[in-house]
Amino acid sequence: MLTKYIFFTGGVVSSVGKGVTAAALGRLLKERGFKVAVQKLDPYINVDPGTMSPYQHGEVFVLDDGAETDLDLGHYERFIDIRLNKVCNITTGQVYADVIGKERRGDYLGGTIQVIPHITNEIKRRIGLVAKATDAEIVLVEVGGTVGDIESQPFLEALRQLRSSLGRENSLYIHVTWLPYIGATGELKTKPTQHSVRELRSIGISPDMIVARSDYPIEDSLREKIGLFCDVEKRAVIPMVTTQLLYEVPLLLEEANVAELVLDRLGLEARIEPDWKEWKNMIREMNRPKPKAKIALIGKYVELHDAYMSVREALKHAALQVGVELDLEWIHSSDLEKGKCWDILESVDGILVPGGFGSRGIEGKIQAARFARTRKVPYLGLCLGMQLMVAEFGRFILNDERTNSTEFDHATPQPVIDLMPDQKEISDMGGTMRLGLYPCQLMPGTIAQKAYQQDLIQERHRHRFEFNNDYRQIYEENGMCFSGLSPDGRLVEIVELKDHPFMLSTQFHPEFLSRPNRPHPLFVAFMKAVCEHGNIACKKPEDSPAEKNAVQQP
Ligand code: GLN
Secondary structure (H helix, E strand, O other): OOOEEEEEEEOOOOOOOHHHHHHHHHHHHHHOOOOEEEEEEEOOOOOOHHHOOHHHHOOOEEOOOOOEEOOHHHHHHHHHOOOOOHHHEEEHHHHHHHHHHHHHHOOOOOOOOOHHHHHHHHHHHHHHHHHHHHOOOEEEEEEOOOOOOOOOHHHHHHHHHHHHHHOHHHEEEEEEEEOOEEOOOOEEOOHHHHHHHHHHHHHOOOOOEEEEEEOOOOOHHHHHHHHHHHOOOHHHEEEEEOOOOHHHHHHHHHHOOHHHHHHHHOOOOOOOOOOOHHHHHHHHHHHOOOOEEEEEEEEOOOOOHHHHHHHHHHHHHHHHHHOOEEEEEEEEHHHHHOOOOHHHHHHOOEEEEOOOOOOOOHHHHHHHHHHHHHHOOOEEEEOHHHHHHHHHHHHHHOOOOOOEEOOOOOOOOOEEEEEOHHHHOOOOOOOOOEEEEEEEEEOOOOHHHHHHOOOEEEEEEEEOEEEOHHHHHHHHHOOEEEEEEOOOOOOEEEEEEOOOOOEEEEOOOHHHHOEOOEOOHHHHHHHHHHHHHOOOOOOOHHHOHHHHHOOOOO
């Protein structure tokens, strides 16, 4: 079968859920037996979001192959339950770097390098790589930003050119817009949508379908109006009213018969009947009132919840599995340093310290780890959260409060977390960390091994610093167990405390592999410990079949 393409553009405002819409449609098509992949085109000039502040961009989502990508790729992977590839995220920076590299090599000798055709050709080439790299039959391509942004123009031009080369029956254009609500008159407005479609058409793209997002129900007459003004059939104007749960979006699109319309336009027929039983049960379970499990997330970018998107989702997935509702308290680690928020910490049944970079708020996180250890509160540390658990434990057993990671104190007398020799030579900041999947051998009988029910796992990494092996023996003698190591035994991947109900941390990021209906085993183990600590009557673990097939290894 010739690869089919579905292109998503955004109109009116950003952040209306284009990524979730693409992810949800991907799921609808997968449910009908098609192999799908999703690609995000990001118009910014950074080569990848790896060097951007999470305040600017939200979380950096890491793939198996180590690509540092946009957080929308997390939605794609979670909704469709697929594993994507580095070709699935392109930025303007990558495209230009490639073209300029070729120019310097002399590939275009004699030519003038221009946006059209050189940049647009490179964009089209990279769109073409997805099907090859993933074997996808249908490739969904989302353009970041909204129509009218200066930066996104070359991408939209490339999409325009693709219509004629791919042909109408192989390409579909979906425009996702927003209908503002005027409180005074109590009506939804379609004018901004009309304008953004006009703008899109001035570039040469006529949408085949419009997804109209709104916080209020959208009447049929409004769909008709949008259809009329934007030259789209009424049935191709898809109302998408804000849902309480993100995971309801696929069901909403299903109800609106979007998949039938899409397949029809692409000349395809469903291969199998979609089966939403499990998904619907999941939504029902999410909506069922459940006892609350209160957990503190001690972060640096807590004002922007998107900065911890996958961590929050993984906690929710695990809570669902265990039969409780996540009650997440976002605590700024520097507040703890100022003596604030300790009452909140006192009130929670679990503490999570996620990944991070830079020294701001580090001491607050170490104090949170100390609180968890001494008060026997369940603790899950992810990457930086592990390194700080190690630093805190070191301060205690080595009796030296200057014990630290050399990332935060170059001159620490006890560098318990340090750069590996091969990282010491590197001066570039972009893409030079230990990135992507690495194997980890689990030690029998440990909390980690019991959670995974496996001996060898593979998890995604994104860090520079490692546990300093000079300290392994003394840590072990004092009650820290190295329950996960790289197969050659050189790198510490998981640590856990023996004399504690649950104090476990990972050097990798388990949150990236959690799925709504297949939660990550370490998050589930943490959540159970939380329930035990808080005496929260949760569902018994026996009634959770999904647990048996937890993290799928590649
Ligand atoms: N800053 C730490 C390192 O580079 C931790 C990174 C992270 O938490 N992702 O090793």
